[in-house]
Amino acid sequence: MNGKSRRTGGRSALVRAAVLEATVAVLLDRGLDEMSVGEVARRSGVHETSIYRRWGTRANLAVDAVLAGTNAQFATPDTGSLRTDLVALLIEVTAFVTTPLGKLLVDLALRQGLPEYDVARQKFRAERFLPAAQVLTRAQERGELRTGTDHGLLMQTLIGPLYVRLLLTYEELTPAVVEQVVAMVLDGVTPPPSDQAAG
């Protein structure tokens, strides 16, 4: 247990940190469906009954551990241009969601049926999309976005293809793919006016 944990307050905080750290380790080894609270107890040295008393459910423990392990905010790029801001932001997002912890967070956010998962989903949305909102607001002020653009739907359209590749097609998520998606959505895919006049 390092000095940082110790400073955040007393035995209770130490126990919490040990349990959350062990939970993340078990989740990374076994996945969400095979995570056992018994194994978390063994690895953390904290009694299983104490863990259940504090966290209530296995799902709640998993959500708390993954959120604690991934609570670093994304940086908000400010390159002066919407295009380069979006490329920088989306490269950061794809780098995160392809880490083991990022994959766990996406896995939790995709789960349905338990209120604990709703908490994970809401925190996932609220925290991760804040930098995007700032990037789009600044671009709108600079006149780089069409009037009336729905910022939420625009971010979903930029992030959506990356999730499709991550979760459904397992295709690569390279910076070049990110740049292609940003170009398609900013410029559109219909031929530019010069081509249309020529054709």
Place this chain on the structure above:
Amino acid sequence: MNGKSRRTGGRSALVRAAVLEATVAVLLDRGLDEMSVGEVARRSGVHETSIYRRWGTRANLAVDAVLAGTNAQFATPDTGSLRTDLVALLIEVTAFVTTPLGKLLVDLALRQGLPEYDVARQKFRAERFLPAAQVLTRAQERGELRTGTDHGLLMQTLIGPLYVRLLLTYEELTPAVVEQVVAMVLDGVTPPPSDQAAG
């Protein structure tokens, strides 16, 4: 058991149809994680050991049942315009993925780690994206698509935001949302040239 099943061939086909039908019913009632082969056996009147002999694993049975239950192809719209073709196709896709069976298929396609799920994912991709490929090829021939557009990535960019709303944000998937996504991706979100000249 209806006449249609009977015509497809013999006792073996009847047993298969009964088991797959019962499997879909149990999946719809309990979800993938809680589906039990014992319950499928009770509902279909087929011995659990026979089911395991034929399908091998619970996951394989689930995949076979859901694929059999959802094997209708999407129609390929041919309205004469890329915009209206895409809106028609995406409205059909969103209608499908919000049905109970469509949700099961998406759930299967999202699963990882078992070869059975790879089969579901590949069939999901191959069968469902065929009409989209035809729509885009015709649009390219009519000169409605920018030269060099990556058709696969374009479809992911159109479908992606719909999956984000379905799986992560639980926002509505109305025809108006589909139209907005199609407009953003076809026209882009940067201001049109007239606005840029004015600004």
